[in-house]
Amino acid sequence: MSNNLLTKSITEQMQEEAEMQIREKKKVVDYNTIEYPIEVIVDKYLNGINDDSNEIFIPDYQREMAWDQVRQSKFIESILLGLPIPYIYVADISGEEEEENYSETKDGRLEIIDGTQRLRTLVNFLNNELQLDNLEKLKKLEGFRFSDLNIARQRRFKRTTLRVIQLSEEADEEARRDLFERINTGSVELNEMEKRRGIIRGAFLNVIDELARSERFINLCAFTEPSIRRVEPQEFVLRFFAFLNNYQEFNKYKNITEFLDKYLETMNRTDKNTLQSMKNEFYSMLDCVERYFPTGFRQGKNKDRTTTRIKFESLAVGIALALRQQDNLQLASVDFIDSKEFREYTSSNASSSRNKVIRRIEYVRDQILG
Known part of the structure; x- marks a missing residue:
């Protein structure tokens, strides 16, 4: 901390100016908090992925799969243990298509702002492409794939809900990029x-x-x-x-x-x-x-x-x-x-x-x- 900050005396006028700036710069972003079962989230991502009409999609600015097998396994273990899972952030992109490129298949889609690694991990696990490894608590699940769980556990896993923060269609691209930056700036993951x-x-x-x-x-x-x-x-x-x-x-x-x-x-x-x-x-x-x-x-x-x-x-x-x-x-x-x-x-x-x-x-x- 600089010496200027240590000796700075905050006046009432400075407080008023600071409050005015907060009100001026504060972005009003409309959003909803929704809970989706894992099965639904994965289906919304996979259904239509080949022709780019899936309801939940990963934009091109997001990175490819970066989590290794151990990191993915730890995430699945957290879900099985019922531990709190970070929110997934998505944004409704309705109304952003140019009129000449408008397609009903594009309308109402949800762009993932944060949570691509978690979503891809869920897809890998449900598709039996992820074999659990190096677990910390559930050692007896070492080497398991999704299909190796008993049927009852498979059903419970798929209906486990994850919280999703959904920005409304009023949140423009600038707001989404700003949110992406604030979520990830300073993160060791990016x-x-x-x-x-x-x-x-x-x-x-x-x-x-x-x-x-x-x-x-x-x-x-x-x-x-x-x-x-x-x-x-x-x-x-x-x-x-x-x-x-x-x-x-x-x-x-x-x-x-x-x-x-x-x-x-x-x-x-x-x-x-x-x-x-x-x-x-x-x-x-x-x-x-x-x-x-x-x-x-x-x-x-x-x-x-x-x-x-x-x-x-x-x-x-x-x-x-x-x-x-x-x-x-x-x-x-x-x-x-x-x-x-x-x-x-x-x-x-x-x-x-x-x-x-x-x-x-x-x-x-x-x-x-x-």
């Missing part, structure tokens, strides 16, 4: 890129998602399945463009998170032609890596070893900068990646100060240009 996908939506983020799914990109970086679920590829793509187009301004921001957030917010307002040019530049960079770097962005000589963020952004951005100066690059050697200098610039303890960011990116650029 990394910064996952938060961005829930908070800073836009055209550029759609491009990032598209590029992050490129098989070539995933293979060149050797991303693991867990890292893909945690949207690491998206983080790498965002870093590539942010440093490529703004690395000399890095010191204007208090940290890397603010640097990336501000860049993403700005680029979400970019026109389609610029975004297409950016995609082309990304793929050109990958072409160069595929052609001249046998192990891609991976660490060392091991083709199965994933890359680091520092090594990726140094190589990728340095290559792209070189291509901007000479689009028909012909490299005689890439031996510099085994040099003492490059290892030092991209080591795990290499800092992200402005000078060092510039040094390692421009080192790669200059080595490639010769």
